[in-house]
Amino acid sequence: MAINKILSSFDxxxxxxxxxxxxxxxxxxxxxxxxxxxMIALDRKGVKNLTTISNTTGFGxxxxxxxxxxxxxxxxxxxxxxxxxxxxxxxxVSAVYENNFEKLLRAGKVELEMVTQGTLAERIRAxxxxxxxxxxxxxxxxxxxxxKEIKTINGKKYLLELALKADFALIKAHKADRWGNLxxxxxxxxxxxxxxGAAKVTIAEVDEVVELGELGPEEIVTPAVxxxxxxxxxxxxxxxxGEISEEAKxxxxxxxxxxxx
Amino acid sequence: xxxxxKLERQTIALRAAKEFxxxxxxxxxxxxxxxxxxxxxxxxxxxxxxxxxxxxxxxVTAPGEGDNDYLNASGQTVHTQPGTSCFGHAESFTMIRxxxxxxxxxxGFQVSEKGDLANYMVPERKIGVIGGxxxxxYGAKRKIIVMNHITKDGQPRILKKCTYPIxxxxxxxxxxxxxxxxxVTDKGLVLKEIAPGWTPEEVQSLxxxxxxxxxxxxxxxxx
Numbered sequence: 001m002a003i004n005k006i007l008s009s010f011d012x013x014x015x016x017x018x019x020x021x022x023x024x025x026x027x028x029x030x031x032x033x034x035x036x037x038x039m040i041a042l043d044r045k046g047v048k049n050l051t052t053i054s055n056t057t058g059f060g061x062x063x064x065x066x067x068x069x070x071x072x073x074x075x076x077x078x079x080x081x082x083x084x085x086x087x088x089x090x091x092x093v094s095a096v097y098e099n100n101f102e103k104l105l106r107a108g109k110v111e112l113e114m115v116t117q118g119t120l121a122e123r124i125r126a127x128x129x130x131x132x133x134x135x136x137x138x139x140x141x142x143x144x145x146x147x148k149e150i151k152t153i154n155g156k157k158y159l160l161e162l163a164l165k166a167d168f169a170l171i172k173a174h175k176a177d178r179w180g181n182l183x184x185x186x187x188x189x190x191x192x193x194x195x196x197g198a199a200k201v202t203i204a205e206v207d208e209v210v211e212l213g214e215l216g217p218e219e220i221v222t223p224a225v226x227x228x229x230x231x232x233x234x235x236x237x238x239x240x241x242g243e244i245s246e247e248a249k250x251x252x253x254x255x256x257x258x259x260x261x
Numbered sequence: 262x263x264x265x266x267k268l269e270r271q272t273i274a275l276r277a278a279k280e281f282x283x284x285x286x287x288x289x290x291x292x293x294x295x296x297x298x299x300x301x302x303x304x305x306x307x308x309x310x311x312x313x314x315x316x317x318x319x320x321v322t323a324p325g326e327g328d329n330d331y332l333n334a335s336g337q338t339v340h341t342q343p344g345t346s347c348f349g350h351a352e353s354f355t356m357i358r359x360x361x362x363x364x365x366x367x368x369g370f371q372v373s374e375k376g377d378l379a380n381y382m383v384p385e386r387k388i389g390v391i392g393g394x395x396x397x398x399y400g401a402k403r404k405i406i407v408m409n410h411i412t413k414d415g416q417p418r419i420l421k422k423c424t425y426p427i428x429x430x431x432x433x434x435x436x437x438x439x440x441x442x443x444x445v446t447d448k449g450l451v452l453k454e455i456a457p458g459w460t461p462e463e464v465q466s467l468x469x470x471x472x473x474x475x476x477x478x479x480x481x482x483x484x
Contacts, residue, residue, distance in 0.1 A: 028313040028314075028332075028334075028350075029313075029336065030313075030329075030332055030336045032329040032330055032332060033313075033330075055350075068325070069329065090391055090392050090393070091390045091391070091392040092388070092390070093388050093390060094390075095291075095390060102388060105388065106388075112388075114389075114391050115391070116391050116392075116393070116394075116395040116396055117312065117350075117354065117391070117392050117393040117396055118354030118357060118358045118393065118395075118396035118400075119395075119396075120350075121350040121351045121353070121354045122351065122354065122358075124351070125351045136358070137399060138358055138395050138396055138399045138400070138429075139395055140430070141427060141429075141430040142395065142426070142427045142428065142429065142430075143426055143427075144391075144395065174330075184347075184349075185330040186315070186328065186330035186331040186332075186341075186347050187311070187313050187314050187315040187330065187331055187332050187333075187347050188330045189314050189347060189348060189349035189350070190313055190314055190349060190350050191349070191350045192349070193348075193349030193350070193351070194349050194350045194351040221349075255336075
């Protein structure tokens, strides 16, 4: 029978994600590389007690709508609706304003494990490669080394960082074929490429599904074996309704002034 | 008394960019560091790397004119140019942590006499943002820290020992502030350049560890 990993709805793609699941959420921070529709579908499903693995914990759709993004929802939708129990992230809060995750963290309603970004990528890659962990010199002599094995190799200290595996990886790519081969656009690979295959089930949200053969062998970045499900974004999508909050407008002003989030 | 000048953000960036040699690969942090991209010395070709997975990109686009799939780490849209490459996070941090980048320019809260860097967390806030700071401070061959010499309350930021949480131990090579350029060496901190109107003694009075004044110490080079 012909392989076909293409599903017709985001709700169907996340239907078996249970309460208490550990999920990876692709992207970097900017919503361009975030699996936005999968976030909305997972929120709609109403899961609870998620453990999340991601670079940031989301900033909310309003800040992205101001910047003109239609697919504007990020992980914040899961945070603000109380679906996250614990986040493993490298940049969980904003330097510009207090995001919802920070509010919940200060209120003692969520847990946080902060990981340096390179170590986060490496721990995810270790899981994908079937390794137990990696020894890295990054973090030696800092708060990050607490409770970790330190090994001296050729006279230099390294920390043991364990592989980070998830039940589901929710990622965003540009194009996919029915085998699940993926290509990305520009700088939007980010954690998406790294997470593909690091979970028991990898679900890819894509801009477009193309015929098998359209993606050339030299072009494919994520080979089919790493991907289990593919869903295409709707072509005619105007974004979620709703007024942009004053808080988001204020943070946008700070963003413009500072030149970053 | 001679008038004392303090370098503005743009001028600090201009001075930092003078460190870029022809062919260098450079990661620019958020804040003053990203401004360095505007001041590459003439005749030198520099490859900028951004940890979200892009190398050799061009200038930041005009607001609203960019392609959202081509971003720098600050979330700004950038132009591609012949030679630009894109890659995922594992590759990006292999590049950073594996010692493949020549220079990382970062902001700082504090730097110690030995070159320890503190730049990810203000203790009063209780939550920091590690992000890629530890990776960049560890991995790049040369680390240049740009920051104001003292805090808003007039306290030194260059200290015998950092009081803020450490990003990476013994990693800083050069400190460029609004009043001085200081090199971190095995012998200690060497004062190389000072802002116009300042004396080495005055810079020392705002710096906790003892500075070694370079015999060739002169006004900050901006041209």
